[in-house]
Amino acid sequence: MNANIDFDRIDLDLPAPEKEPDRQYYFIAKCRRLVEDFKRENGRAPAACVFNMGCQMNARDSEKLSGILEQTGYELTQSEDADFVIYNTCTVRENANLKVYGRLGVLKTKKQKNPRMRIALCGCMMQEPQVVEKIRKSYGFVDLIFGTHNIYKFAELLYACLCGGDMVVDIWKDTDRIVENLPVERKYFFKSGVNIMFGCNNFCSYCIVPYVRGRERSREPREILREIERLVDDGVAEVMLLGQNVNSYGRNLDEPVTFAQLLREVEKIPGLARIRFMTSHPKDLSDELIETIANSQKICPHIHLPLQSGSSRILKIMNRHYTKEQYLTLVEKLRAAVPDISLTTDIIVGFPGETEEDFEETLDVVRKARFDSAFTFIYSRRTGTPAASMEDQVPQDVVKDRFDRLLAEVQRIAKETSARFTGQVLPVLVEEINAQDSALVTGRLASNLLVHFPGDASLIGKIVDVELTECKGFYYLGNVR
Ligand code: SAH
Numbered sequence: 371m372n373a374n375i376d377f378d379r380i381d382l383d384l385p386a387p388e389k390e391p392d393r394q395y396y397f398i399a400k401c402r403r404l405v406e407d408f409k410r411e412n413g414r415a416p417a418a419c420v421f422n423m424g425c426q427m428n429a430r431d432s433e434k435l436s437g438i439l440e441q442t443g444y445e446l447t448q449s450e451d452a453d454f455v456i457y458n459t460c461t462v463r464e465n466a467n468l469k470v471y472g473r474l475g476v477l478k479t480k481k482q483k484n485p486r487m488r489i490a491l492c493g494c495m496m497q498e499p500q501v502v503e504k505i506r507k508s509y510g511f512v513d514l515i516f517g518t519h520n521i522y523k524f525a526e527l528l529y530a531c532l533c534g535g536d537m538v539v540d541i542w543k544d545t546d547r548i549v550e551n552l553p554v555e556r557k558y559f560f561k562s563g564v565n566i567m568f569g570c571n572n573f574c575s576y577c578i579v580p581y582v583r584g585r586e587r588s589r590e591p592r593e594i595l596r597e598i599e600r601l602v603d604d605g606v607a608e609v610m611l612l613g614q615n616v617n618s619y620g621r622n623l624d625e626p627v628t629f630a631q632l633l634r635e636v637e638k639i640p641g642l643a644r645i646r647f648m649t650s651h652p653k654d655l656s657d658e659l660i661e662t663i664a665n666s667q668k669i670c671p672h673i674h675l676p677l678q679s680g681s682s683r684i685l686k687i688m689n690r691h692y693t694k695e696q697y698l699t700l701v702e703k704l705r706a707a708v709p710d711i712s713l714t715t716d717i718i719v720g721f722p723g724e725t726e727e728d729f730e731e732t733l734d735v736v737r738k739a740r741f742d743s744a745f746t747f748i749y750s751r752r753t754g755t756p757a758a759s760m761e762d763q764v765p766q767d768v769v770k771d772r773f774d775r776l777l778a779e780v781q782r783i784a785k786e787t788s789a790r791f792t793g794q795v796l797p798v799l800v801e802e803i804n805a806q807d808s809a810l811v812t813g814r815l816a817s818n819l820l821v822h823f824p825g826d827a828s829l830i831g832k833i834v835d836v837e838l839t840e841c842k843g844f845y846y847l848g849n850v851r
C-alpha cells in the first residue's frame with residue numbers, strides 16, 4: 371500500500387517541510403535525484419538489501435524500510451552483494467546480537483570490493499548505548515545507525531548517508547509519536563502485518579523489549595481500519611494485528627477502546643477473509659475477547675499465548691502477573707468457547723533460581739495445555755533488565771538438560787494434537803510454491819498449520835478447500851476438493 375504521491379512534483383528548491391510525513395516525502399524526492407545520478411553513471415539501478423533479524427514487528431518495520439527504498443528507485447534484492455545493505459536488528463537474546471557482529475565482518479569484505487556500498491543498522495539492538503559505542507569503535511565502516519523510535523525518518527537519514535561523510539548516528543531514547551502514511555513494500559501480496567500498537571509497559575523481568583521499544587502507544591482505530599481497508603483493496607485476504615500485548619490495546623487512547631471492540635470493527639471490513647493477532651499476554655485476555663473470537667467468522671481460531679514458565683513462583687519473579695492455575699483456567703475457557711482452537715506458546719528455560727521442581731511445573735502445564743507448537747528459549751541474560759542482576763543463575767549444563775527434555779515433550783504433544791484434523795476438508799490460504807517440490811503448493815490452515823498439496827502458482831493468495839489426507843507431524847499433505 372503506497373501513498374499516491376508524485377515525488378517528482380515536490381519542489382526541492384524549497385527548504386524541507388517541518389510537518390510529517392511531508393518532510394519524509396521531500397527527502398524521498400531528494401534521494402531519487404541521487405539514485406538518478408547513480409543510474410546515469412553506472413547504467414543500472416542501485417540494489418538494496420533489507421535484512422530482517424527480529425520478530426513480526428520488526429518484519430513489518432522492514433517492509434516500511436523497503437517501501438521507502440523502492441520509492442527512491444532502488445531495486446530490492448535478497449543478496450547482500452548490494453549497494454545499500456540495512457540490518458534491522460533484534461536484541462531479545464544474546465545470540466541475536468552475536469549474529470549481527472558476525473555478519474558485519476562479512477559485509478566489511480564486501481565493502482572493500484565495492485567502495486560505493488553503504489551499510490546501515492537499525493532496530494532494537496541499536497537502542498542499546500553499549501552496542502552503538504562498540505560499532506563506533508570497532509566497525510567504523512558502518513555508514514548509518516538509527517533506532518526504533520525514529521524509523522519514520524528513514525528517508526531523511528538515507529539522504530544524509532548517501533551524501534557521504536562520517537557515520538550518521540541518530541538514536542532517540544523514546545517517543546510518543548506515530549507517523550502515518552509512509553510507503554510500505556509488502557513481502558506477500560495476499561497477507562500483511564498491521565501494527566496496532568508500539569512499545570510495551572509490562573517489564574517482564576527478563577525482557578529487554580520495553581527498554582528498546584519504549585512505552586506502549588496505540589494507534590487510533592480509524593487509522594488501523596483505514597490501513598486494512600486499503601490493504602484489502604490491494605488484494606490482502608489476511609491481516610495479522612501486531613503488538614507486544616494486543617490485549618491491552620486502546621487503553622491509553624483519548625477515547626479508550628478495547629481490543630475486542632477493535633476486532634469487531636475489523637471483522638466488518640468487506641473482502642477481508644482472515645484476522646490473526648499476536649501477542650496475547652495471558653494477564654489481559656478478557657472474557658469479552660474470548661466471546662468475540664467465538665462469535666467471529668474471520669478471526670482465526672489460533673492464539674499465541676506465551677506461558678514463559680509453569681511455576682507460579684517463577685512467574686511472580688518474572689513479573690508476569692498470573693499463576694499456573696490462572697493460565698490453565700484461561701486455556702480451559704478458550705477451549706470451551708472455541709473447541710478446535712490452536713494454542714501456541716513461548717517458554718523460557720533456566721530463568722535465575724529455576725529449580726527442578728519449577729521446571730516440572732512447566733512440563734506439567736505443557737502436558738495439560740497441549741500446545742500445537744511452542745517456541746522454547748534458553749534464558750539469556752540481558753544487561754539492564756532486573757533478572758540480569760539476580761543471583762542463582764542456573765548452570766549451563768542443567769539448563770541444556772532441561773531444554774532438551776522440554777523440547778522432546780513439546781514435540782511429542784504437538785505431533786499428536788496437530789493430527790486432529792486428519793481426514794477433514796478445511797480452507798487453506800495458499801502462500802507459495804513448495805520449496806522442495808515445485809509440483810506442490812504450500813498454504814496455511816486457519817489454525818496456522820502448514821499444508822502441502824498439488825497445485826500451481828495460480829493458486830497463490832487464494833483460499834481453497836483441501837482434504838487433509840496425512841499429518842506428517844507438523845504439517846499436512848492434502849488434495850484440493
Ligand atoms: N511480547 C511478547 C514477547 C516478545 S519477545 C510476550 O509478552 O509474550 C518473544 C519471546 O522471547 C518471549 O515470549 C520470551 O519467551 C522470549 N524472551 C524474551 N526475553 C528473553 C530472554 N531474556 N531470554 C530468553 N528468552 C527471552
Ligand code: SF4
Nearest residue numbers: 570572573574577579
Ligand atoms: Fe517483553 Fe513482557 Fe513486554 Fe512481552 S510483555 S515484550 S515479554 S516485557
Ligand code: F3S
Nearest residue numbers: 424425460461462494
Ligand atoms: Fe527482537 Fe525487538 Fe522484536 S528485540 S523480538 S525485534 S521487538
